[in-house]
Amino acid sequence: MDELLRQATAVMKELGEKANLKAGDIVVVGCSTSEIIGSRIGTNSSPDVAGVVFSAIYEYANKMGWYLAFQCCEHLNRALVVEKDAVPYTEIVNVVPQPKAGGSMATQAYQHFENPVVVEEIKADAGIDIGFTLIGMHLKKVAVPVRLDNNKIGEATVLAARTRPKFIGGIRAAYNEEFL
16 A cells, blocks of 8 residues: 555645646546556445555645545546535536445545546546546646656556646737746
8 A cells, every 4th residue: 555655645746846736726536446456447336446556645635735636436437535625606507426326435535535526527637547537628728648657556557647828819819838
């Protein structure tokens, strides 16, 4: 479990550096604890593993001032558990995730956030996908892959992305290099 804690912290640190995240940004997290322990996604949900990985992600994000949105599994249509302050004007849905209906990681988020709500969608600034959970639907329009050196948590592959504003205009249009 100590290795999972170390790996999850390393992923968050590297994501923050490479995605140039700032306080107030929203990071979506999709996580299959089944994949972390070497099983196929959706077959072996582990609240214990979720607790360890959640604590590392949550602690690091709080230190950096980021909001987190934890994606539920397909049984809850990939809804998200998020702090209400992160989405003050978004319509919430009436559901409480459970390990086998929402997923162990979303359950951890719901149990540990200060004021958790569940929403159907969000437009996050960046995200990590732990074990092929398909977070892309919750990122802003222009997602850019972030190649992580720390790309494993347990047995699960970790993919990451950041977003940037759309480029608008023709070939001669000026653009802001800050977002490249």
